[in-house]
Amino acid sequence: MLxxxxxxxxxxxxxxxxxxxxxxxxxxSKNELTRxxxxxxxxxxxxxxxxxxxxxxxxxxxxxxxNALRCKPGCELLAIFFKKNHCHIGGLSLIEYDIDNGIAxxxxxxxxxxxxxxxxxxxxxxxxxxxxxxxxxxRRVYVTVISSNRRAQQLIExxxxxxxxxxxxxxxxxxxxxxxxxxxGMLKEEWGRYQDSFSDILKTAxxxxx
Amino acid sequence: xxxxxxxxxxIFSAMEDLNTQLPQDKKIDKRLDVQLFGGQGNxxxxxxxxxxxxxxxxxxxxxxxxxxxxxxRALSKEHSPFRSVAALVDYIENLLSENVDA
Numbered sequence: 556m557l558x559x560x561x562x563x564x565x566x567x568x569x570x571x572x573x574x575x576x577x578x579x580x581x582x583x584s585k586n587e588l589t590r591x592x593x594x595x596x597x598x599x600x601x602x603x604x605x606x607x608x609x610x611x612x613x614x615x616x617x618x619x620x621x622n623a624l625r626c627k628p629g630c631e632l633l634a635i636f637f638k639k640n641h642c643h644i645g646g647l648s649l650i651e652y653d654i655d656n657g658i659a660x661x662x663x664x665x666x667x668x669x670x671x672x673x674x675x676x677x678x679x680x681x682x683x684x685x686x687x688x689x690x691x692x693x694r695r696v697y698v699t700v701i702s703s704n705r706r707a708q709q710l711i712e713x714x715x716x717x718x719x720x721x722x723x724x725x726x727x728x729x730x731x732x733x734x735x736x737x738x739x740g741m742l743k744e745e746w747g748r749y750q751d752s753f754s755d756i757l758k759t760a761x762x763x764x765x
Numbered sequence: 766x767x768x769x770x771x772x773x774x775x776i777f778s779a780m781e782d783l784n785t786q787l788p789q790d791k792k793i794d795k796r797l798d799v800q801l802f803g804g805q806g807n808x809x810x811x812x813x814x815x816x817x818x819x820x821x822x823x824x825x826x827x828x829x830x831x832x833x834x835x836x837x838r839a840l841s842k843e844h845s846p847f848r849s850v851a852a853l854v855d856y857i858e859n860l861l862s863e864n865v866d867a
Contacts, residue, residue, distance in 0.1 A: 674814035
């Protein structure tokens with residue numbers, strides 16, 4: 556199965572390694588496409604707010620998702636690891652990179668539920684924001700959140716995103732519950748004001764192109 | 766030899782710094798039994814990262830010991846070392862006694 560995936564995965568599209576205090580993010584490779592990774596995507600607790608909740612995921616659907624991102628300039632699926640021992644704990648999707656309008660968007664999954672207890676989502680988000688707002692072509696980042704996902708809302712509000720809009724009854728959870736969909740956004744000048752307040756976390760951040 | 770009280774002092778020092786950045790109702794008490802993250806804990810994902818960074822930095826400054834608190838080893842524990850101050854003290858004691866560093 557892995558050799559099949561290796562054959563079908565396109566080359567990575569955003570050749571960067573982001574290294575923070577605890578975490579390392581780099582383009583996902585076939586090595587991370589394990590049964591454990593598939594299990595994360597198919598876990599009803601982990602995927603409850605992700606679009607994959609509606610369909611069982613297979614190695615083929617994951618490869619299709621990665622390749623679809625890799626067909627778009629500036630888009631990629633980054634695997635998230637603990638820096639110390641390269642333990643794979645999740646992924647950060649660079650979903651949109653629109654230089655015509657100067658906007659970008661991302662999605663975050665912490666798959667190893669034990670990693671919630673280390674604040675990994677917060678550090679991954681800050682690493683991404685530092686990276687994307689250093690890009691002179693990007694002046695705005697937005698992110699979408701299902702209304703019942705309080706943990707995600709708390710995180711993105713804490714790092715400085717503003718709630719900009721509500722799409723009413725826009726999402727259906729696996730339970731059948733109908734939820735609103737929130738749009739959050741942050742402008743480059745806003746990040747410029749907030750960034751210093753995260754210097755304790757970001758002071759060791761490094762971005763290496765390869 | 767680093768004593769347990771030394772570790773507690775380092776953690777309380779990091780808590781003092783963190784409290785300067787937290788709203789009044791989210792400040793954490795300097796007590797061993799105080800809950801940190803999860804359950805009744807006051808820390809959010811972001812403030813937990815700040816706290817971990819602050820403790821690691823103080824460990825390095827005070828004892829010239831480099832410790833990595835958040836890694837696979839922390840995840841492998843049945844109970845999170847970040848659930849309470851006491852649990853974190855125990856975890857750091859174990860790390861130091863096993864000479865596990867960065």
